[in-house]
Amino acid sequence: MTTTPDATKEQARQPEPPSTPAAGRRTAEGWVQDRTLEEMLGVPGAGTRKRPKAVIVVAVAVAAVAAAFLIWRLATPAPTSPYQTQLLTRGDLVATVSATGTVAPLNQVEVGSELSGAVERVMVEENDVVVPGQVLATLDATKLRDQIAGGEAAVAVAQAQLREAQATVRETGLRRTRLSRLWTSSNGGYPARADVDAAEAAAERALASAASATAGVRQAEATLRTHRTNLEKSTIRSPIGGVILDRQVEPGQTVAASLQAPVLFVLAEDLSRMNLEIDIDEAEVAAVREAQSATFTVDAFPGRAFEARVTRVGLGSQTKEGVVTYTALLSVDNADLSLRPGMTATAEITTLRREKVFLVPEQALRFSPPSTGAPSSTGLAGALSPRMPGGGGQRQSSGSQIWVLRDGVPVRIPVTAGASNGQMTEVSGAGLSAGMAVIVGGGEDAQ
16 A cells, blocks of 8 residues: 555654553544643643552542541440459458447436425536536425424424433332332231332333333434435435536426436536447347447548447347347547537447458359350369259369459369458469459350
8 A cells, every 4th residue: 555645744743642542532633632630620740740649549548448447446346255254352351230329428327306396596507517516406495494493303302201201210110119128028018019019010111111212212313314314405416527418407496206306417427438329230249249349420520430349249139110139338439529428320340350361252152154164273174074964063062162254264263262241252272363353243145
């Protein structure tokens, strides 16, 4: 085939086709180069940097996909273990008994009156400090003084009657003696025997009258002493030294002591030492002993704990609303006088203390995983030993056991259970270390 010169020139004017079909397209006029997005937007140098820009876009897209995948993985919750665990800890085990009670003085005395009458004066007020024998109040003693005057007169009358009786004794004695001598000297001729006998009888009657008069004097003197004692009791004195807790009488008030002595004052002997009387439930009284330490709080000082010590645990019981309790007495130091009689207290008696021991929850000793062939710390022999029917895990013939989680598998560890406070139990044994994941429950879906 021959070409003309014009055809050769036309082919020379046409551009060469691009190396890749995606770079342009063929038309009737020849290959036309496609414009990139950068060229259309007028980005400088767009025609010379097509490949690096495409790599950057791809890298950004890959990074976005990786970030989305990472976020999805983090948001997806990890598979949870079917067992509930708690860490084995080493610490102090303390068991306590809780009870409520009332603060009371060591010695509280109610002072009353044995006599009836009107109150004449009151010498003290509440919170006053008194000493033994100090006058607290006085009653109207007018009638008592009159009774003393009458008693003195009665004593005088009795003494006069005694002297009269004594004179009669002397008189009758002399008459009997005289008649007796005459009768003897006259050989019974004079006087008559009847006269002699009458004289002897009169003398004896005189002696009896004298004895009665003597008794009358003593009776009158005793009555007089009673009147004087009543006069002294009209002055009401403090039987002990202490503090007036309560005053229940006012001047002019009438006191009636017909059946029992009315209470006029309440005294506490020493408030620097107090007692705490608490009621302990029958289910816990066996753990309470003398000399055990305790702490208690009162509503007046909510942030303060007071120290106490058990001094007595009562043997007698009392029933309140169907609940049997026993009264325990705790000694309290109240040197700063913060506590007051009658305050309601909540006490915690420490009945048990173990220091630096391994502690596990009570549930850990009762837990037994399903029969899944879980390995034991006793080795292959323990793993191959027969298990109890019904899905229960193997237990020691003596002692206790706990199960720990190792690599998601429960492992049995024999332990010796010690003291317990109802929530945590002391355990000991080989292979125990703080921080072990002790199983306390779960595992129902592990089979």
